[in-house]
Amino acid sequence: MEPKPRFVVDIFSGHRESVSRIAMSRLVLTAELLTQLRTELLEADHETCAILFGRAVVKGGRLVRVVVRELQRIAEADYQQRSGIAAQLNPNIVAAVAQRARKSGESIVFVHSHPFALNEFSSIDDAGEKKLSEFLVSRTPGVIHANLLVTPDATIARVLGSGEPLEVVGVGSRLLWGGETDSSVGDPAFDRQVRVFGESGQQRLRKLRVGIVGLGGTGSIVLEQLAHLGVGKLLLIDPDVVERTNLNRLVGASESDISKPKVEASASLAKRINPKVCVETIFSSVLLASVAEQLVDTDFIFLLHRFPWKPGRIESIRLPIFSARY
Numbered sequence: 001m002e003p004k005p006r007f008v009v010d011i012f013s014g015h016r017e018s019v020s021r022i023a024m025s026r027l028v029l030t031a032e033l034l035t036q037l038r039t040e041l042l043e044a045d046h047e048t049c050a051i052l053f054g055r056a057v058v059k060g061g062r063l064v065r066v067v068v069r070e071l072q073r074i075a076e077a078d079y080q081q082r083s084g085i086a087a088q089l090n091p092n093i094v095a096a097v098a099q100r101a102r103k104s105g106e107s108i109v110f111v112h113s114h115p116f117a118l119n120e121f122s123s124i125d126d127a128g129e130k131k132l133s134e135f136l137v138s139r140t141p142g143v144i145h146a147n148l149l150v151t152p153d154a155t156i157a158r159v160l161g162s163g164e165p166l167e168v169v170g171v172g173s174r175l176l177w178g179g180e181t182d183s184s185v186g187d188p189a190f191d192r193q194v195r196v197f198g199e200s201g202q203q204r205l206r207k208l209r210v211g212i213v214g215l216g217g218t219g220s221i222v223l224e225q226l227a228h229l230g231v232g233k234l235l236l237i238d239p240d241v242v243e244r245t246n247l248n249r250l251v252g253a254s255e256s257d258i259s260k261p262k263v264e265a266s267a268s269l270a271k272r273i274n275p276k277v278c279v280e281t282i283f284s285s286v287l288l289a290s291v292a293e294q295l296v297d298t299d300f301i302f303l304l305h306r307f308p309w310k311p312g313r314i315e316s317i318r319l320p321i322f323s324a325r326y
């Protein structure tokens, strides 16, 4: 049995905006898939459907995100009804995807388009979702599913049956936000970057949760840069303590940090750079499955460890991975 990881610090700013952002669960997929989905679903004049399979990540009893892994297209024969203002799936296809989810525990994301300008779920959508939800509660007890709407102007999602909104995020070489970014006044500390990224770009950075695995020389530099960039949430993982021999390459570390966990010294550095940053640290090895699992709730991962990486360890938890290795 694996030892339990030690969670050393759990710092998070009491800033109200951060709290409201933490409260919003996400539907995460790769930017490429999100773009592909929007393009394919919006090229028809008729409402178009698709199915996504993914995994719901629940932390502390609360849904934090649904991570999408796979797209299933809908054939013409799989529609019971399809027009410019409605699309209904054949019960057979619904039964088939429910069967898969029942076996695998995967979350189903039902996607449909509004080729017309209605940027919200319609009353027809509400009624259809209610029936679908009742069916899935009996077929896939305890599994969370979602409903995703694609329109020419927006990408909107909610938890199937509960109406709880989900923030749609596409991650990859680009960052796509399905919903609108908030209009809060920017932090003057990031004024120079706002001129480069734009205010919405800076807001996206604030909403990101980035995992850094390995807080040695390279990791501490990456951390420093991410904190300066204004990334809002960081998850730091490293099993080592600061040693005197590390001081020449650990950014921000000093004599007083010797014997402290590297993640703790790094968290202090991030907080000094950006007091609003939310930092969670795990003083343990990512080679433990229970620790690697924590990375599911991140948008980007920097793998900056020295030890041999076992391929498949993180991949097995079915994450979209964007790693920087050295």
Ligand SMILES: [Zn+2]
Residues within 6 Å of the ligand: 112, 113, 114, 121, 122, 125
């Ligand atoms: Zn609709």
